[in-house]
Amino acid sequence: MLTQAYSSGMANYKGHVVGAVALGATYAAALSYVPVEHFAEMAGLLHDWQALAAVLVLSILFALFPDIDTNSKGQNIFFGLALAVDILLIWSGNIQAAAYLGLVAMLPVVGKHRGWTHSKLAMLLVPLPILVVPYLYNQNILPISIIYYGAAVSGYFSHLLLDGLIFKWFRVKTRVFAD
Numbered sequence: 698m699l700t701q702a703y704s705s706g707m708a709n710y711k712g713h714v715v716g717a718v719a720l721g722a723t724y725a726a727a728l729s730y731v732p733v734e735h736f737a738e739m740a741g742l743l744h745d746w747q748a749l750a751a752v753l754v755l756s757i758l759f760a761l762f763p764d765i766d767t768n769s770k771g772q773n774i775f776f777g778l779a780l781a782v783d784i785l786l787i788w789s790g791n792i793q794a795a796a797y798l799g800l801v802a803m804l805p806v807v808g809k810h811r812g813w814t815h816s817k818l819a820m821l822l823v824p825l826p827i828l829v830v831p832y833l834y835n836q837n838i839l840p841i842s843i844i845y846y847g848a849a850v851s852g853y854f855s856h857l858l859l860d861g862l863i864f865k866w867f868r869v870k871t872r873v874f875a876d
Contacts, residue, residue, distance in 0.1 A: 708859040710771030713760045716855035721756025724851045725749050728844060748841070754778060755845055756852035759824055763814040763856050766805040776802070793834070797826050815862055824849030 708716065728749070761775040779802045786795035801823065805814050813819055828846040831838040857863050 708856075710761065710764070710769060710774060712859055713764070713771060713856050714757055714774070716859045717757045717760030717852040718753065720760075720851045720855040721753045721848060724756065724848055725752045728752065731844065748844075751845060752848040754782065755824075755827070755848040756855070758782075759849040759852035760856045762805065762823065762853065763819070763860075764810075765802075766808070766810050766814065794831065797830050801826055815857065815860065817857065817862075820850060820853040820857060824853065 758775060758778050761771045765772045765775045779798060783795045783798050786792070786798065804823065808814060814823075824846050827849055828839075828842045831842050854863070
């Protein structure tokens, strides 16, 4: 399934979702030794299973993020999930978090496709508001923010990995995950 691909062969949205779920689930499994639910409840964010579900959602969102500057199914999935999360944030009274999510979601239109969004630095910087912004308003949120930041970075990492940008020899052929 994974192989050295031709220069034009990149994973499509299905490949990136599968990669995000695989890395997100691995990250979530590693978190089984960390009291994620306790951190989320302490921050007043989510309860029980919702905290771990958020890990997978963030992983998928950030795995799709680098390609949302193109008209694609990945773009539709990303903005559909972002809209759902934004509505939940507004409904729960987290208006500032909803505003930051909207701002981050618009960032890819600032550059060209496979430009800055496909860099290792962007992988670390784009999810940074998940860590920094909540901490500015509530220090109790830091433990769960670190976990959610890690989920976002793992999803972003999966995208770069599948596109062959982490290891040049590791890339997924487009036809593996054909539409």
